[in-house]
Amino acid sequence: MGNIVATDISKEYFNRRYKKREKLDTGSIFGATIPVLEGVDFEIESGEMVCFLGPSGCGKSTLLRIIAGFEEQSSGILTIDDKPVTGASSSNIFVFQHSGLLPWMTVQENVELGLRNMKDLEKKEAEIMDYIEMVELEGFEHHYPYQLSGGMQRRAELARALAVNPEILIMDEPFSGLDFLTHMKMREEVVNMHEFLGKTILIVTHDIDDALSMGDRVIVFSSRPATIKLNQKLDFPHPRYIRQEDSELSVLRDELFLMLGVNYAV
Amino acid sequence: MNQVNTTIVSIFSFSILILLWEVVVRFSGWDSNVFPGPFAVMISMGELIGNGSLLKHTVASLFRVTAGFYLATFLGVPLGIFLGRNHIAALLFNPIVNFLRPISPLAWIPLAMLWFGIGDQPAVFLIFLSSFFPIVVATTVAVQSINPTYFYVASNFGFNRYEVISKIVVPAIIPSVITALRLTVTIAWIVVVAAEMIAVQSGLGYLILDSRNGLRMDYVMDGMIIIGIIGLFLDNIMRRLGRIESATWGIMGQ
Numbered sequence: 001m002g003n004i005v006a007t008d009i010s011k012e013y014f015n016r017r018y019k020k021r022e023k024l025d026t027g028s029i030f031g032a033t034i035p036v037l038e039g040v041d042f043e044i045e046s047g048e049m050v051c052f053l054g055p056s057g058c059g060k061s062t063l064l065r066i067i068a069g070f071e072e073q074s075s076g077i078l079t080i081d082d083k084p085v086t087g088a089s090s091s092n093i094f095v096f097q098h099s100g101l102l103p104w105m106t107v108q109e110n111v112e113l114g115l116r117n118m119k120d121l122e123k124k125e126a127e128i129m130d131y132i133e134m135v136e137l138e139g140f141e142h143h144y145p146y147q148l149s150g151g152m153q154r155r156a157e158l159a160r161a162l163a164v165n166p167e168i169l170i171m172d173e174p175f176s177g178l179d180f181l182t183h184m185k186m187r188e189e190v191v192n193m194h195e196f197l198g199k200t201i202l203i204v205t206h207d208i209d210d211a212l213s214m215g216d217r218v219i220v221f222s223s224r225p226a227t228i229k230l231n232q233k234l235d236f237p238h239p240r241y242i243r244q245e246d247s248e249l250s251v252l253r254d255e256l257f258l259m260l261g262v263n264y265a266v
Numbered sequence: 267m268n269q270v271n272t273t274i275v276s277i278f279s280f281s282i283l284i285l286l287w288e289v290v291v292r293f294s295g296w297d298s299n300v301f302p303g304p305f306a307v308m309i310s311m312g313e314l315i316g317n318g319s320l321l322k323h324t325v326a327s328l329f330r331v332t333a334g335f336y337l338a339t340f341l342g343v344p345l346g347i348f349l350g351r352n353h354i355a356a357l358l359f360n361p362i363v364n365f366l367r368p369i370s371p372l373a374w375i376p377l378a379m380l381w382f383g384i385g386d387q388p389a390v391f392l393i394f395l396s397s398f399f400p401i402v403v404a405t406t407v408a409v410q411s412i413n414p415t416y417f418y419v420a421s422n423f424g425f426n427r428y429e430v431i432s433k434i435v436v437p438a439i440i441p442s443v444i445t446a447l448r449l450t451v452t453i454a455w456i457v458v459v460a461a462e463m464i465a466v467q468s469g470l471g472y473l474i475l476d477s478r479n480g481l482r483m484d485y486v487m488d489g490m491i492i493i494g495i496i497g498l499f500l501d502n503i504m505r506r507l508g509r510i511e512s513a514t515w516g517i518m519g520q
Contacts, residue, residue, distance in 0.1 A: 070418050088421035100419050104437035113423050113433075164423070 002046040002167035002200030009076035011037040035225035049201040051211035054221030068094045092168035093161040099153045101145040108141040114164035131159040151182035168200040212242045302484040310484040326468040334393025346405020367399040389461040396457040397450045404446030408439035448504035
């Protein structure tokens with residue numbers, strides 16, 4: 001479960017006009033439409049970890065929000081397990097770029113959100129603790145989000161997402177704002193978690209190394225309006241050494257840098 | 267600075283104020299009937315406490331403020347939440363709210379007396395008016411400025427309407443609503459004095475007006491001092507309310 005098919009997805013935003021229009025302005029008097037996504041097609045198999053790569057502001061986060069059901073596409077068809085997406089659902093959980101933890105709830109209360117309808121209180125408590133232990137936050141269950149470091153907040157949000165037992169995990173730049181070491185560790189943890197749980201995971205990132213070292217597939221977008229430039233399966237075992245000279249991954253890495261407009265890969 | 271230090275400092279600044287007061291009285295040359303000194307005021311305060319009238323007036327004023335303020339809070343906060351969540355309702359109501367808001371509650375005195383007669387009701391009504399609009403506006407703004415991410419989380423986790431209000435909206439707005447209540451209770455306390463100068467036979471406002479009519483400036487100053495002290499006290503209560511753990515999202519020591 002967790003198979004996603006996008007067929008010719010487009011998305012436009014409408015920008016309201018506040019200034020007086022200039023001569024030769026062809027937009028409507030009320031404003032202008034800005035295309036964000038244009039004719040996006042892809043198919044994601046269930047259990048795949050897919051990295052969406054693209055320049056910042058290209059519309060990849062918008063695509064994620066459409067998949068999550070927070071927004072609707074302007075045209076095209078999006079199906080998850082052959083059913084069209086009609087709105088947000090707890091079978092595909094979104095992990096937010098900046099913390100989506102509710103700041104007025106402790107870690108435990110946040111994790112409880114996905115389990116709040118469980119009748120058996122003892123079992124519920126035990127399950128909450130299981131997920132907190134899974135992300136190694138035991139001892140912090142009564143802390144508020146602001147008392148946690150950036151990395152711990154991401155892990156707490158991950159625990160909350162996993163507690164719902166979703167088909168699909170959608171992560172919007174899950175490592176942004178983390179320090180280098182935490183970033184590397186989280187990358188490893190997400191890979192391990194994916195191998196262990198086998199859920200479909202979508203990750204938006206602008207970090208090429210993230211995409212290459214984690215993804216089963218990488219989809220590269222152009223700048224706005226986003227179209228797909230590359231959709232490639234990455235069939236390499238973990239852990240991957242992406243900088244080994246002349247290896248397939250490092251060649252691809254150089255290509256991706258060029259594709260995203262950087263001439264000298266670092 | 268810790269608690270002990272701030273208390274000592276405020277006692278010190280009040281001592282300076284009282285000293286200055288005494289000095290000004292001595293050198294102004296005004297009669298003590300026109301500008302009584304701290305000592306005379308203290309004696310008359312003793313009289314008012316002794317005959318029980320100070321307690322009676324204070325309780326009467328506090329009752330009116332409490333009634334009007336509670337009424338404004340329990341009607342204003344839900345209305346504010348509704349307006350904050352409902353874009354169309356906000357568009358319809360905001361012009362009315364913003365039109366009524368700058369009209370001083372005192373301008374309502376003639377109508378209030380005509381509608382509610384003599385007694386507590388017109389005073390409570392005026393206090394209600396003074397607090398209601400600021401509370402509605404502050405709550406609406408607080409709801410509108412909730413980070414949209416939290417509503418995405420709510421829809422993602424399948425919250426129903428009641429859960430959106432109880433788990434997202436209410437906890438999210440508590441800090442700013444408490445700040446608004448803290449500012450509003452001060453306004454209500456200012457208005458009660460003015461409201462009591464009409465239509466009632468009790469309360470600190472009445473005490474001041476009645477003492478003026480009797481040319482007892484020492485009683486007038488007693489009234490003013492008690493009003494100031496209770497104002498401090500109300501502000502303190504509201505500030506403590508704002509420090510409760512659930513109201514600060516656990517962020518202590520702010």
